[in-house]
Amino acid sequence: MSAPRIQLLLLAKAPVPGRVKTRLCPPWTPEQAARLAAAAIADTVDVLAATPAVARTLVVDGPLPAPPGWHRREQRGDGLGPRLASAFADTARRGVATLLVGMDTPQLGVAHLVAAAAALSRADAVLGPAEDGGWWTLALRDPSAATVLTDVPMSTPDTYALTRSALHRRGLRVATAATLRDVDTAPDATAAAAARPDTRFAALLSTMAPVGAAR
Template sequence: MSVPRIQLLLLAKAPVPGRVKTRLCPPWTPAQAAALAAAAIADTVEVLSATPAVARTLVADGALPAPAGWGRREQRGDGLGPRLAAAYADTARPGVATLLVGMDTPQLSVGDLIAAGAALAGCDAVLGPAEDGGWWTLGLRDPAAAEVLAGVPMSTPQTFALTRAALRGRGLRVATAATLRDVDTAADATAAAAARPDGRFARALSTMDPSTSTVDAER
């Protein structure tokens, strides 16, 4: 089975203070957490733009413009599972596989994406586990299969396992991509920055003093 033609999706939320990366507060303020989110989005856009694909689409929640040369769709649905399912449905292209990532892995590399896409040569789906039990990417040869996501509990330690079970329950052959670490906590942020020290996220993090940020947040 040959490697399919692939489009890339980025599911992201506008980096508005108080609406993104709230688990980073403390040690950082909501404004600083939003700045880190913006940097993470920028790093992810850079990597997706450098990865071979037939199309790239930002699936956005809030006032977040599409990068140059990208398409844009609004997120829709009540809850993350339905929003993910809608993202695949709203961007489906005949004969084109879909690989989706979120904004929580600024350490993502072009190699990670190419390897995930290549896995679709011998299976129907590829799922990339996150260290916290979730997942950072899902690639589908047939985007219609994403409808199973609407019934999967998201943001739990069992999300990866439940998603894989739901896909297999549909009769799909599921490959596993590399494991990455989502940025949810200060420790996660430090690890992600260390994994990609030349990225915008790492540079943004290096300008922030957590001890000062905690004091500012309490004023």
Template sequence: MRSQLLLIAKTPVPGQVKTRLCPPCTPEQAADLAAAAIADTVATLSAVPATRRTVVLSGQMTVPRGWSRVEQHGDGLGHRLANAFADTAMPGTASVLVGMDTPQLRVDLLSAAASLLDDADAVLGHAEDGGWWALGLRDPAAARVLRNVPMSTAETGDRTARALQALALRVAPLPVLRDVDTWADAEAVATSAPQGRFAAVLTAMRPQGTR
């Protein structure tokens, strides 16, 4: 089945992104890490075969060459995610959405996620903190269930899975990944993907109170 890739992202403005990294990071360092995470994710998604690649953006940012762009809108993250699927829907095309918090993503992992949608109705990648890092849907209209799923909780992933299953969808699991929320997360992710820009930026900085 044809598939498109969606990246939901927020402009890396100091004081507005990755605030849980502060401390030990300064707001500027946290924004630099967010920008690096976006860059790594864009590079990975750009290498995955897809009908279209779209940044679903909050704020102002230059769109990568060859990518489309739509604006985030809606009251709360669940509504913004549902609207992202609806605004980018293409006939006969599955949609796979990821966020900017998993710069350790690999091409083979995303390619496998898209391939699973040849048989499954949905794919869902849980995050270690209880959320999810990826959601793929054969029919993007099914994302409407996200409007009623509380986001950013320890049960978000499980509740998303149950909401999709309540539509009688076949949900295939993806590997569990670690989101970058805290400094410990950032260190762990950089260690798991040492060749990326995220790891290079983290290594180069010396956050206050960190050795």
């Protein structure tokens, strides 16, 4: 099986105070949390822009423009699972695989995405586990397979396992990408910054007050 042509999707929420990264408050204010979210988005955009692909699309909830040269689609659907499924459906291109990432892994590197895309040469899907039991990327040779996400509970400790099972039930061969840590809490933020100290996210975090106990 040869490696397919691939497009990249970034699922993101506009960095509006009080609407993003609320679990970072405390120790930070909603405004600071929104600034961290904006930095994470910018870092992820840089990585996707440097990764070979036939197209890149920002799939967004809220008032956030697409980077130059990117496409933009509004998120649609009631709940994260349907929104993920719609992101794949709304951007599908004939003969092109789709790799989706979120805005929660500012430590992401080009090598992570290149490896995940290459794994499609031996699999129908590639799923990247997150340390909290979720997943940070899903790549599909056939984007229509993302319909299985509609019924998968998201943001739970079992989301990765349930997603993998749903893909297997559809008859797909699933490869595993590297494990990363989503930034949901203050300890997550410090760990992500330590993993990639060269990012905007890490630079911004270093200017903020010391981290206290996250709620």
